[in-house]
Amino acid sequence: MRWPERLKYYTNFIFLRKNFAFLALVVFVAMQAYNQFSALQGDSARVQIILSIITLAVAGTLLLVSLATVLPPYLLFWFRKRVLEKGHDADIVQVRFADQNPTAGKVPVDIAVPGVHKPLFGFLKSKLVFDDGKETRDILLDRRLRQRDKISGRYATDEIELDNVRDYRIDSSFVFFEDVFHFFSLPFYEKEQLGVFTGPARVDDNRIEMNTDKAEDPIVKVIQHKFSKGELLDYKKYAPGDDIRRIIWKNYARSRELTVRIPDRNFPYVSNINVLASFYDGSPAETSLELKQFVLDIYKEKLRQIVDSILEQEFTVKLLTDQTIENHYQLVDEYQQILHTISVSSWQKDQPIDRFLLNNYHKLRGGTNLVVFSSFCPSADLERLRSGRTSNLNLCFYDVDDSLRKIPRPSIFKRLLFVDALEPLDEARRKLSSRSTVKYIDDNSVTIKQQIQQTKLPVIEV
Numbered sequence: 001m002r003w004p005e006r007l008k009y010y011t012n013f014i015f016l017r018k019n020f021a022f023l024a025l026v027v028f029v030a031m032q033a034y035n036q037f038s039a040l041q042g043d044s045a046r047v048q049i050i051l052s053i054i055t056l057a058v059a060g061t062l063l064l065v066s067l068a069t070v071l072p073p074y075l076l077f078w079f080r081k082r083v084l085e086k087g088h089d090a091d092i093v094q095v096r097f098a099d100q101n102p103t104a105g106k107v108p109v110d111i112a113v114p115g116v117h118k119p120l121f122g123f124l125k126s127k128l129v130f131d132d133g134k135e136t137r138d139i140l141l142d143r144r145l146r147q148r149d150k151i152s153g154r155y156a157t158d159e160i161e162l163d164n165v166r167d168y169r170i171d172s173s174f175v176f177f178e179d180v181f182h183f184f185s186l187p188f189y190e191k192e193q194l195g196v197f198t199g200p201a202r203v204d205d206n207r208i209e210m211n212t213d214k215a216e217d218p219i220v221k222v223i224q225h226k227f228s229k230g231e232l233l234d235y236k237k238y239a240p241g242d243d244i245r246r247i248i249w250k251n252y253a254r255s256r257e258l259t260v261r262i263p264d265r266n267f268p269y270v271s272n273i274n275v276l277a278s279f280y281d282g283s284p285a286e287t288s289l290e291l292k293q294f295v296l297d298i299y300k301e302k303l304r305q306i307v308d309s310i311l312e313q314e315f316t317v318k319l320l321t322d323q324t325i326e327n328h329y330q331l332v333d334e335y336q337q338i339l340h341t342i343s344v345s346s347w348q349k350d351q352p353i354d355r356f357l358l359n360n361y362h363k364l365r366g367g368t369n370l371v372v373f374s375s376f377c378p379s380a381d382l383e384r385l386r387s388g389r390t391s392n393l394n395l396c397f398y399d400v401d402d403s404l405r406k407i408p409r410p411s412i413f414k415r416l417l418f419v420d421a422l423e424p425l426d427e428a429r430r431k432l433s434s435r436s437t438v439k440y441i442d443d444n445s446v447t448i449k450q451q452i453q454q455t456k457l458p459v460i461e462v
Contacts, residue, residue, distance in 0.1 A: 005133025012127065012135075012174050013187055020183040023059055030055040066179035069120040074177040074186045077116050081188075092188075093126065093173040097196045100329065101339055104198040104297065107162045112145055112155035113175055121180040124154050128192075131169040136160045138176065162198050164293060165300045167344045169195035169328070195328060197343045200301040202308070248313070272316045274369045276360060277303055278353045279322055279345050282378035283440040287347035291428040291437055292376075295400050299374055300342050302398055302462050306372065307338055320363065321345045322356040353377050354384040369393045375400035379447040395459040397452075401445040404429055404438065 034052035037045045081092050096110040111126050118124045124141040139160075145153035162168055175188040238247060238258035248259050279299075281287050310317050319338045323345060331337045351359070353373050371393065373382070385395075407426040429438055452459050 002133065008135070009129060009133060012129070013189070015184055015186050017178075017182050017185050019181055023062065023183060027056060027059050030059070062181055063183065066181050066183045069122055070177050070179040070184050070186060073117040073119050074188070077175075077177075078188060080115060091192075092190045093175060093192070095128065095170065095173065095192065095194060101197060101199045101336055101343075102162070103201050104163055104165045105161075105201075106159040107196065107198065108157070109160050110155065110157050111139055111141065111173075112153060113141060114145060114147075114153035116141075116153050116175065118154060119177050119179055123176075123178040123180075125176040125178060125185075126156065127174045127176070128160065128170050129172045129174070130195075131171045134168075141175075162196070165198050165200050165297045165343050166346070167195060167197040167328070167340075197329070197340055199339045199343050200297065200304040202304065272318060272368075273310050274318050274320065274364050275303075275307065275310070276320045276357065276364075276369065276371045277322075277342070277345065278356055278371065278373040278377060279347050280352050280356065280373070280381070281347040281349055281376045282352070282381070282444075283376055283437050285433070285437045287349065289434060289437060290431070291425075291434040292347055294425045294428055295374075295403065296347060298403055299398055299400075300345070303342050303372060304339065306370075306396065306462070307342075311335070318363075320360050322351045322353075323348050347376065352381045354381050357385060370396055372396040372398065374398040375441045375445045375448065377444075377448075379444055379451055382448060382451060397448065397459050397461045399445050399449075399461060400441045404441065 030052045033048055034056070037048040037052070092113065094110075094112040094114070096112070098108045098110070102108075109128075111128075113124075113126065116124065118141070125138040126141055127138055128136045137160075139156050139158045141154035141156045143155050143157070144151050145155045170192040173190050173192050175190075177186040177188070178184065238260050242260050252258055279296075281292070283292075285292070307317050307319065317338060319341050321341055325341050325344050327337075327340065329340065331340055353371070357371060371385070373395070375398070404425075407423055407429070428434060
């Protein structure tokens with residue numbers, strides 16, 4: 001957690017709110033007026049003194065009412081949880097996500113606090129803080145928690161903004177006891193050990209489709225949102241003598257043409273696809289650049305489309321990435337494990353694509369191998385990969401420059417009248433800190449495409 005986020009985090013422990021500062025200013029002005037007019041003679045001075053006394057009395061009354069309503073439930077809850085129930089393993093603030101693997105965006109969440117009482121006429125709020133310093137807004141615990149037909153606490157059902165595709169680990173949670181006048185907001189803090197990972201969106205309209213006809217031209221096929229035909233999987237038309245067990249009936253139902261899988265050298269049937277996803281970043285800027293985070297989500301979305309398309313062809317997918325994945329969840333389903341691997345992966349600068357392939361060479365036996373890389377991969381590394389290619393290896397290229405060029409540009413009218421007329425990705429691309437990265441993507445994408453055209457590599461572009 002960087003120091004700006006850490007400073008913002010510590011502000012949650014400040015129990016005085018803006019209205020208290022306004023009240024203190026009113027009290028200060030009233031005290032100054034009282035001291036000034038108490039030394040004067042006449043009826044006008046008495047009126048000012050009376051108004052000052054009334055102001056101080058009202059301010060004191062409001063302050064006492066606030067303390068009298070907010071302190072008892074806070075101290076009772078603190079004493080019960082910190083003293084009477086000390087050592088219990090049960091979560092004080094219970095956070096539950098409706099889906100363990102929601103799509104990035106607005107994620108539904110349930111927050112329950114058993115054994116808590118709302119301040120009289122006041123408010124009870126909660127906030128979640130993630131390990132990177134990201135905080136949710138204050139969530140109002142406005143519903144009564146009932147157990148065995150008795151009110152036993154408060155809870156809320158709300159949506160929190162989890163915009164990026166990654167693993168969100170909750171570091172801590174807060175419960176705020178706030179009075180009706182918003183003078184005080186007494187915090188109760190608890191350490192959390194849970195999280196949720198958001199997956200890339202499933203795009204049905206422009207999903208990647210895998211066609212089964214063998215492509216005649218081995219040069220890169222630039223087809224938006226589609227695979228070039230036959231570059232990923234080895235198919236051929238059915239011929240007399242072919243094993244009927246290798247006929248793909250699903251393709252026959254679609255095209256009315258019999259196709260069979262070409263057997264691998266080591267196994268009688270090609271039924272496994274090894275997808276090696278490279279997240280290597282060879283650009284000059286840091287991986288935490290805002291532009292790169294936007295592009296990373298797009299890259300993960302395309303990876304999911306690739307995996308979904310392969311699974312639809314009734315193949316088994318084995319996904320490998322160039323980084324160590326720490327799993328905090330008990331995932332039994334293999335598809336959820338794949339989504340978790342995609343979600344947690346991020347840009348890295350330690351393992352180039354050729355070294356990544358070399359380190360995983362022993363895992364590539366049995367099946368077709370697909371190496372997925374982006375425009376962040378230096379063209380020199382791609383050249384070394386080509387010179388040391390293993391057999392039965394296919395390349396899949398994500399052109400980042402193509403995504404940047406397709407950003408919808410607002411009209412001049414919108415840009416003149418609205419401050420937020422730019423799309424978030426376009427705004428990130430226009431920032432001064434992104435100029436070197438944008439230039440690197442543009443130049444590197446052109447070089448990679450030239451290499452592909454010159455060497456006639458069988459590369460799929462998505």
